Amino acid sequence: MYEELKNHVLGLLAKGTRLDGRKPLEYRQPIEVKKGYVPSADGSAYVRIGDTELIAGIKLNVDKPYPDTPDEGGIVIGAELYPLSSPEFETGPPSIQAVELARVVDRGIRESKAVDFRKMCITPNEKAWFIVLDICTMNDGGNLFDAAALAAIAALQDCTFPAYDGIRIDYKTRTREKLPVRKAPLSVTVLKAGNQYVVDPTYEEEKVYDARLSVAVEEDGTLCALQKGGDEALSDEDILAMIDIAAGKTEELRKLL
Amino acid sequence: MAYTKRIEGRGFDETRPIEAKVGVIKRADGSAMFKIGNTWAYAAVYGPRNLHPKFLQDPSRGVLRCNYNMMPFSSYNDRVRPGASRRSKEISMVTQKALLPVLNLDDFPNSVVDVFIELPLTEAGSRCAGICAASMALADAGLEMKDLVSAVSVGRVDDKILVDLDYSEEAYEDGPVADIPVAMMPNLGKITLLQMDGEVSREMIAEALEKARKVCGDIYEVQKAALKDKYPQMGNNE
Numbered sequence: 001m002y003e004e005l006k007n008h009v010l011g012l013l014a015k016g017t018r019l020d021g022r023k024p025l026e027y028r029q030p031i032e033v034k035k036g037y038v039p040s041a042d043g044s045a046y047v048r049i050g051d052t053e054l055i056a057g058i059k060l061n062v063d064k065p066y067p068d069t070p071d072e073g074g075i076v077i078g079a080e081l082y083p084l085s086s087p088e089f090e091t092g093p094p095s096i097q098a099v100e101l102a103r104v105v106d107r108g109i110r111e112s113k114a115v116d117f118r119k120m121c122i123t124p125n126e127k128a129w130f131i132v133l134d135i136c137t138m139n140d141g142g143n144l145f146d147a148a149a150l151a152a153i154a155a156l157q158d159c160t161f162p163a164y165d166g167i168r169i170d171y172k173t174r175t176r177e178k179l180p181v182r183k184a185p186l187s188v189t190v191l192k193a194g195n196q197y198v199v200d201p202t203y204e205e206e207k208v209y210d211a212r213l214s215v216a217v218e219e220d221g222t223l224c225a226l227q228k229g230g231d232e233a234l235s236d237e238d239i240l241a242m243i244d245i246a247a248g249k250t251e252e253l254r255k256l257l
Numbered sequence: 258m259a260y261t262k263r264i265e266g267r268g269f270d271e272t273r274p275i276e277a278k279v280g281v282i283k284r285a286d287g288s289a290m291f292k293i294g295n296t297w298a299y300a301a302v303y304g305p306r307n308l309h310p311k312f313l314q315d316p317s318r319g320v321l322r323c324n325y326n327m328m329p330f331s332s333y334n335d336r337v338r339p340g341a342s343r344r345s346k347e348i349s350m351v352t353q354k355a356l357l358p359v360l361n362l363d364d365f366p367n368s369v370v371d372v373f374i375e376l377p378l379t380e381a382g383s384r385c386a387g388i389c390a391a392s393m394a395l396a397d398a399g400l401e402m403k404d405l406v407s408a409v410s411v412g413r414v415d416d417k418i419l420v421d422l423d424y425s426e427e428a429y430e431d432g433p434v435a436d437i438p439v440a441m442m443p444n445l446g447k448i449t450l451l452q453m454d455g456e457v458s459r460e461m462i463a464e465a466l467e468k469a470r471k472v473c474g475d476i477y478e479v480q481k482a483a484l485k486d487k488y489p490q491m492g493n494n495e
Contacts, residue, residue, distance in 0.1 A: 038331070040331055040379070059330050082375055084282060087285075093340065136375070138375075
């Protein structure tokens with residue numbers, strides 16, 4: 001469908017460059033993280049990578065723990081791909097892209113045990129704090145995956161508990177108590193186009209890649225989530241090379257937190 | 258007790274601080290941001306573009322569609338569930354009616370102009386902020402327009418008529434309250450959105466509309482300045 005665009009992108013990559021003049025393994029600039037961006041949220045962060053802009057915001061609430069984890073709180077992550085942010089997004093229930101985005105971000109945070117859910121329990125079997133984190137796109141310039149993962153962890157780090165008297169939450173009164181966030185998983189998505197690897201694709205480059213791999217990495221280099229996408233298959237060598245690229249790049253992103 | 262003083266010493270005819278900017282969303286054909294106090298509205302325009310499904314098409318002119326949405330964490334109260342609610346559907350509808358009179362879509366049969374309004378933060382007056390942002394975004398998209406649309410909520414708190422009610426005033430409990438969102442075309446002088454909830458007299462409505470007209474004039478200047486900021490080469494003709 002995008003054959004000419006693809007040939008052009010591949011031709012540029014063969015010369016070591018891209019549509020916007022970047023090198024294959026270079027992120028767009030500027031990359032910005034603004035914590036505490038939305039004052040009504042319990043925690044929030046605005047993230048910009050080049051032209052891609054989104055906001056992650058948290059509302060905490062108190063609910064009954066799940067039966068299999070009676071002494072733990074929990075997290076729910078949603079992604080809203082607003083039609084305001086791209087001509088390709090539509091109103092209505094979450095599309096499959098939105099669901100995948102939310103689930104990949106969720107997995108990085110959940111599997112790294114970034115939040116200590118035990119510390120969010122109020123009364124076992126009865127009451128615990130739950131995190132509802134929404135990722136809302138403002139402009140889809142491409143690579144929503146990495147921007148969303150960065151915004152999610154930044155919002156969690158920013159989050160403080162609202163006042164709670166055992167019956168009602170007073171969202172207008174903030175406590176100084178922070179969420180028990182103990183790790184900072186970050187995700188980098190590597191694309192394969194032809195025989196080249198690329199990071200931080202623009203929305204145009206995203207139309208023409210063969211395969212992608214999103215890799216969530218903890219501070220110590222431990223991998224905590226993977227997601228392969230795209231229509232083409234990857235070899236073991238591809239996967240290991242893409243993991244190495246991602247691990248290196250998360251180091252760069254981590255400096256922004 | 259009569260309502261004699263507003264919080265933060267705001268005058269009865271004074272709005273919260275306003276900030277406006279045009280061209281804030283790169284992928285949109287036109288876009289704008291309008292902030293009034295702790296209410297932030299972003300609007301993006303896409304189109305004219307093909308309208309699907311086909312039965313929605315109008316062969317004589319283009320169709321305007323508007324969608325108003327609060328982000329889930331935008332309220333100082335509980336999380337707002339994503340997706341359309343009865344409230345957001347109605348606001349989307351009255352927003353469309355507020356904007357339609359300034360547009361001429363005769364040249365775009367079978368097409369649609371989509372306006373998407375997103376609110377990251379809301380504390381009263383969000384439909385009016387959305388309309389202000391949307392009208393600037395339509396201008397930014399290069400559509401032919403007879404006028405801009407400027408909007409503000411005026412209202413009654415106890416025995417006073419005041420402009421740009423904030424959340425505490427909407428929730429005032431020691432006397433009657435009425436909230437009256439108004440949108441108008443500042444140059445043509447006509448009203449394109451009018452809603453009211455609460456109890457008021459006919460005289461109070463007259464006074465409220467007069468105040469709305471003055472404030473919309475001020476808001477119009479802010480909108481115009483934001484547009485000129487993006488298009489400085491366009492000269493001074495109105």
